[in-house]
Amino acid sequence: MGKSYAILIENVKELLRERGWTQEKLGDEVGLRQETISYLLRGKNIPTLEAVDKLSAAFNVSTGCKLIPETTFKRAYNE
Structure with missing residues (x-):
C-alpha cells in the first residue's frame, strides 16, 4: 500500500469519527x-x-x- 493510499484511509476514518458515521452509513451515502x-x-x-x-x-x-494529498494529484496529472 502506498503512502498516499494510507493517508486516504486515515482521512476517511477521521471523517467517519467526526461525523459519528458507521461504515454502513457511509456505504449508503x-x-x-x-x-x-x-x-x-x-x-x-x-x-x-x-x-x-x-x-x-x-x-x-x-x-x-481532505482525502488525497496534493502531491498525488500532481503526480497523476503530470505523468
Whole structure:
C-alpha cells in the first residue's frame, strides 16, 4: 500500500469519527456495500477515482483538500 493510499484511509476514518458515521452509513451515502467500505478501510481494496469522488461528495469535502494529498494529484496529472 502506498503512502498516499494510507493517508486516504486515515482521512476517511477521521471523517467517519467526526461525523459519528458507521461504515454502513457511509456505504449508503456512496452507494457501496458496507463490506466494500470495510475492505477499503483495511487496505484490501484500492478505490477508483469515481469512488474517491463519491466519498468526497458524501463527506462534503474537496477531494484534493481532505482525502488525497496534493502531491498525488500532481503526480497523476503530470505523468
